[in-house]
Amino acid sequence: MNILVILVPLALFLGLLGLLGFLWSLNNRQFDDLEGAGWRAISDDDLPPER
Amino acid sequence: MTMALDSGRARDLSLFVRESETGTAAMDLAVAGIKCAVCMATIERGLRGEPGIVSARVNLAAKRLTVEWRKGASSPARILERMDEIGFAAHPFSPQKLESEEAREERRLLRALGVAAFGAMNIMLLSVSVWSGNFSGITPETRDFFHWLSALIALPIAAYSGRPFYESALKAVRAGAVNMDVPITLGIVLALVMSLVETWQSAEHAYFDSAVMLIFFLLIGRYLDQATRRRTRDVAANLAALRADTVTRLMADGTVIDMPVESIEPGHLVLAAAGQRIAVDGVVVEGASEVDQSLVTGETRHVPVNPGDAVYAGTLNIGGQLRIRVTKAESGTLLAEIERLLNGAVAGRAAYVRLADRAARLYAPLVHATAALTFAGWLIAGLAWKPALLIAITVLIITCPCALALAIPAVQVVATQALFKRSVLIHAADALERLSEVGTIVFDKTGTLTLPDPSLANRSEVSAAGLARAGALAMASRHPLALAVASAAGRPPVAGGVTEVAGAGVCAVLDGIEARLGSLAFCEAQAEGARVASAYPDASLIAFRHGEEVHVYAVEQAMRADARATVDALKAQGFSVAVLSGDRIETVRRAAETLGIADWRGEFKPADKIEALRLRAAAGEKVLMVGDGLNDAPALAAAHVSLSPVTAVHLAQAAADGVFLGDKLRPVLDSVTIARRARRIMGQNLTLAVVYNLIAVPLAIAGHVTPLVAALAMSGSSIIVSLNALRADVRGDRPADARSESAGSTEVRAA
Numbered sequence: 001m002n003i004l005v006i007l008v009p010l011a012l013f014l015g016l017l018g019l020l021g022f023l024w025s026l027n028n029r030q031f032d033d034l035e036g037a038g039w040r041a042i043s044d045d046d047l048p049p050e051r
Numbered sequence: 052m053t054m055a056l057d058s059g060r061a062r063d064l065s066l067f068v069r070e071s072e073t074g075t076a077a078m079d080l081a082v083a084g085i086k087c088a089v090c091m092a093t094i095e096r097g098l099r100g101e102p103g104i105v106s107a108r109v110n111l112a113a114k115r116l117t118v119e120w121r122k123g124a125s126s127p128a129r130i131l132e133r134m135d136e137i138g139f140a141a142h143p144f145s146p147q148k149l150e151s152e153e154a155r156e157e158r159r160l161l162r163a164l165g166v167a168a169f170g171a172m173n174i175m176l177l178s179v180s181v182w183s184g185n186f187s188g189i190t191p192e193t194r195d196f197f198h199w200l201s202a203l204i205a206l207p208i209a210a211y212s213g214r215p216f217y218e219s220a221l222k223a224v225r226a227g228a229v230n231m232d233v234p235i236t237l238g239i240v241l242a243l244v245m246s247l248v249e250t251w252q253s254a255e256h257a258y259f260d261s262a263v264m265l266i267f268f269l270l271i272g273r274y275l276d277q278a279t280r281r282r283t284r285d286v287a288a289n290l291a292a293l294r295a296d297t298v299t300r301l302m303a304d305g306t307v308i309d310m311p312v313e314s315i316e317p318g319h320l321v322l323a324a325a326g327q328r329i330a331v332d333g334v335v336v337e338g339a340s341e342v343d344q345s346l347v348t349g350e351t352r353h354v355p356v357n358p359g360d361a362v363y364a365g366t367l368n369i370g371g372q373l374r375i376r377v378t379k380a381e382s383g384t385l386l387a388e389i390e391r392l393l394n395g396a397v398a399g400r401a402a403y404v405r406l407a408d409r410a411a412r413l414y415a416p417l418v419h420a421t422a423a424l425t426f427a428g429w430l431i432a433g434l435a436w437k438p439a440l441l442i443a444i445t446v447l448i449i450t451c452p453c454a455l456a457l458a459i460p461a462v463q464v465v466a467t468q469a470l471f472k473r474s475v476l477i478h479a480a481d482a483l484e485r486l487s488e489v490g491t492i493v494f495d496k497t498g499t500l501t502l503p504d505p506s507l508a509n510r511s512e513v514s515a516a517g518l519a520r521a522g523a524l525a526m527a528s529r530h531p532l533a534l535a536v537a538s539a540a541g542r543p544p545v546a547g548g549v550t551e552v553a554g555a556g557v558c559a560v561l562d563g564i565e566a567r568l569g570s571l572a573f574c575e576a577q578a579e580g581a582r583v584a585s586a587y588p589d590a591s592l593i594a595f596r597h598g599e600e601v602h603v604y605a606v607e608q609a610m611r612a613d614a615r616a617t618v619d620a621l622k623a624q625g626f627s628v629a630v631l632s633g634d635r636i637e638t639v640r641r642a643a644e645t646l647g648i649a650d651w652r653g654e655f656k657p658a659d660k661i662e663a664l665r666l667r668a669a670a671g672e673k674v675l676m677v678g679d680g681l682n683d684a685p686a687l688a689a690a691h692v693s694l695s696p697v698t699a700v701h702l703a704q705a706a707a708d709g710v711f712l713g714d715k716l717r718p719v720l721d722s723v724t725i726a727r728r729a730r731r732i733m734g735q736n737l738t739l740a741v742v743y744n745l746i747a748v749p750l751a752i753a754g755h756v757t758p759l760v761a762a763l764a765m766s767g768s769s770i771i772v773s774l775n776a777l778r779a780d781v782r783g784d785r786p787a788d789a790r791s792e793s794a795g796s797t798e799v800r801a802a
Contacts, residue, residue, distance in 0.1 A: 001190070001193055004193065004196070005196070008177070008196075008197070008200060009200070011176070012173055012204070015169060015172075015173050016169070019165065019169040022165045023162060023165065026158060026162055026165065032110060032112075032113075032154075033109075033110040033111055033112045035111040035112040036088070036091055036109060036110060036112065039087075039088030039091065039092075040091075043088065043092055
């Protein structure tokens, strides 16, 4: 069971990375406009028109 | 920052521009007509191609646009022009300080929520291991290790994410009161301290997960509450921006500039064109005209003004251009008096105690007493003081203010959403509760029961061809009566060669014959006019002559289409309905008869309305006041709860507890119906919370509550209460796409 001493803190650390990612996106104002963000993801304005 | 628009008039928009040190300037705009993602793409694409623009970003949820440009390379006026070319009406606005504070608070709560979520889930990871390990042979070392890890996670997270509760509890305690946050804070702190002590002593149970999960659930409620409130305020601010008041100022050197009304000072000279709303209090210096004071006094008859007469903000200039010297910008004599009445009335409302606070007052002492009694009881029963303390603290934890704290906000969030879909925006948090207590509904007439824009009343009497010709002529005039004729005719293309005769009307040559549109004398239509006047006594008349063809149009503010139906429905539900208006007695009597309302008063001044409401309140009646004009603002604040149609003047909107959009009166009915339903569900939730406690507390007193039981109880009760709250939205009669439809009609009026 000694492996737990490494694994559990490692799991927590990974979770912490996720939290930091969330906090960054929050500070980056990504939560201000959830509707627009969704549509922007699938907009294809930047593709050349199909022949 | 002035550049000419196609109307030839310059516009000063410097108030709205934010400048940065890096050489760019930015501006926020509220955009009317954004319906979907295609609109968003169109706007951003259209602006990005514009020279000088650094960035253009649309916020689809808030229907706003933020544009950034290099200083000197572009300008606000050019941006507005471009938006016009793209096809969207954009109105700059400076977000009030209060608004950005709300957005910041919301982000703060979301941050705390995210951190608490991380903590709760990771501690749960460890806790479940310990719980299952307790059955399958976990060694004390491993358990201690997990407990210490939990402590490491829980302590900083509880210190950070629990801040909203600690601050609120401290504030309450310093004020000598007790709100819901006091037992919450106590519970969290005691749970953490006890768990630390237990962990130090290698005990079996630690309650770190309970403490952090408590914070997590409570923050969900808080965040949803805040987000809903902010969204309501966003929409309201957008609507205010769309109707932004600009004033045409005559500068000393003779140039004419449009300025936002906040930039006007006493002594300035402003111009008010025919058909324009006067935005300041002042004295007429030049020009003779008629003024529609219905928004201020409710009186629908026009009042003549001449040089030397005073005019007031909010009145509509009907006849011809007026040159006005500003006496008091934004706060003239009339407004100051109304505001005085307003402040007195608002103070009286602060005494209302919210349901949540009433529950908290009962809950906190009860819980603390129970825990103390448990401790004492076990001591007497012979238990050592430490286990007794442990059990007492579990009692405190298990009474879980989760369910109680979610019981009411959850319902408020759902009910506010439901109202939102039915075109009602609620400003005040406790407005729902006050709406549910209402027994009497008092309406103002002008603009509330009637539509704010005048329309053609005797359309059926006129042939379509005649109306089309009159409409073509009317399109050339800005007079409100002409506008009514033009929109009734379907806004046909404007006739060519129209000349305006000041104070009389317009004339042109149609099909070789001279056509005239204007006053009765101008069109020699007195006889016909007298006939129409007797049929439509409250209407304003505008005449049309085309050779031998003579029509007289009666233009009046029509009753809202569903006014009678709504009044009937309200009476059917047991409400008493009344009308208090500042308009002439005869007019009000006729309106009341049409609607079937027996209780009505006319020619009421603001002070009269407050007195009438005060009498009703003294008789024990709870009144919902629905009004829109300046003269209603003090009454709106004095009533038990109030609503305002969105076309209302700023002050009235600010004094009301909520606004409703669109042409229908139905939202008023929906408000009281949904509020009553929400109140019922709040009561159910409180009952559920009490029942849960009645089951859980004896279990805790008996010493059977372990962290596992606590976690299950907490989540279970919160979920049940939240699911029940979802019932606050009545599914049956939700209007399809009502929001975009009514927003559309609002924009038309705002333009």
